[in-house]
Amino acid sequence: MLSILIPIYNQDVRKLVLTLAKQCNKLEINYQILCFDDGSTEKYRSLNQQLAHTIHVNYTELNENLGRSRIRNWLGKAAYFEYLLFLDGDSKVVSKNFIKTYIDNLHPEKVIQGGRIYSKAKPRSKKKMLHWKYGRNRESLPAKKRNKHPALNFHSNNFIIPAKVFSQHPFDTTVQGYGYEDTLYAQKLQYAGVDIAHIDNPTIHMGIELNHVFLAKTKQATENLAKLYASSKLKDTRLIKWYEFLKSYELWPSFEWYYRYRQKKIEANLNGDDPSIVNFNLWKLYMFGENLKEKQSK
CATH class of the missing domain: 3.90.550.10 (Spore Coat Polysaccharide Biosynthesis Protein SpsA; Chain A)
Incomplete structure (x- = not known):
């Protein structure tokens, strides 16, 4: 059974x-x-x-x-x-x-x-x-x-x-x-x-992680996603769709500039007592792009 x-x-x-x-x-x-x-x-x-x-x-x-x-x-x-x-x-x-x-x-x-x-x-x-x-x-x-x-x-x-x-x-x-x-x-x-x-x-x-631990695991997840995307194993996730949308309209450089401009504030917020899910999504998208750039440069 x-x-x-x-x-x-x-x-x-x-x-x-x-x-x-x-x-x-x-x-x-x-x-x-x-x-x-x-x-x-x-x-x-x-x-x-x-x-x-x-x-x-x-x-x-x-x-x-x-x-x-x-x-x-x-x-x-x-x-x-x-x-x-x-x-x-x-x-x-x-x-x-x-x-x-x-x-x-x-x-x-x-x-x-x-x-x-x-x-x-x-x-x-x-x-x-x-x-x-x-x-x-x-x-x-x-x-x-x-x-x-x-x-x-x-x-x-x-x-x-x-x-x-x-x-x-x-x-x-x-x-x-x-x-x-x-x-x-x-x-x-x-x-x-x-x-x-x-x-x-x-x-x-029940296994809720501390902010810094959850961020470290999520960063590893974006590395996995970049690897899977670069090897054409995985193409259909929300993060990939946002990345491809920004790339298709040539908005990715603008997004990178915006994120870097606010990077310290975003990451301070994510490690703080009242983190924003919007900031978390921006951070994930940026991490994915950086990891993908690294994969594609090899």
């Missing part, structure tokens, strides 16, 4: 795993929960090791850090049920019918994405406001909106896929580090004729 697959990196997944197991047991379905630790610190390994003796749970510590794409492929290969439910380790289940909702929506050929939301309450630390604001404004979308652009709105934090489909279409392991492996995977599925359907069955993203 169901294999629940959780990649772990410096997260305590005990509550998540026990919540999922409780729901599966209530439904009396055949299931397994595979938890692969991808090089966490001893602090988190010692906590999650307690799951090793839980029935239906397989907790494994890997000898090396595989990265976001490779570990998902390993989890998929290790699973033995017909459907694979991928969940990030920093997820919190919202609904008591989370598993049932997925089971009610299973399709032998489709990928089903449940969604991602963020807490309505602001983070206690103002230094986490950027990630929280971005998540609330750009990622916490109802299924009706996500289904308008199913591939662009796909996230690998919470989705279910038939095992036979995943075996034919694993994640692209050439994407290193953080960023755009989800979009690339969704595009791959789309090109292969695999439908992605979004439903309202979200998990809360």
Whole structure:
């Protein structure tokens, strides 16, 4: 029936795993929960090791850090049920019918994405406001909106896929580090004729990063996007569309001038207590352009 697959990196997944197991047991379905630790610190390994003796749970510590794409492929290969439910380790289940909702929506050929939301309450630390604001404004979308652009709105934090489909279409392991492996995977599925359907069955993203950490990860994501765009692997993202729009009207030099003129103020705002999402989008676009320029000059 169901294999629940959780990649772990410096997260305590005990509550998540026990919540999922409780729901599966209530439904009396055949299931397994595979938890692969991808090089966490001893602090988190010692906590999650307690799951090793839980029935239906397989907790494994890997000898090396595989990265976001490779570990998902390993989890998929290790699973033995017909459907694979991928969940990030920093997820919190919202609904008591989370598993049932997925089971009610299973399709032998489709990928089903449940969604991602963020807490309505602001983070206690103002230094986490950027990630929280971005998540609330750009990622916490109802299924009706996500289904308008199913591939662009796909996230690998919470989705279910038939095992036979995943075996034919694993994640692209050439994407290193953080960023755009989800979009690339969704595009791959789309090109292969695999439908992605979004439903309202979200998990809360608990792993909100400090502003400077979130900016560093996003910068790495723009580097990945520039690499994928330069190699023609990925051409359809919002950032790329804005870049191509400005280039087509010969406005990119003007944008670069404008950004550099305001750069210090923009970056100070993003690292401050009340960051602007508009500034964040300008910063991302500029970073993408700079990374692309570097790729094209080589």
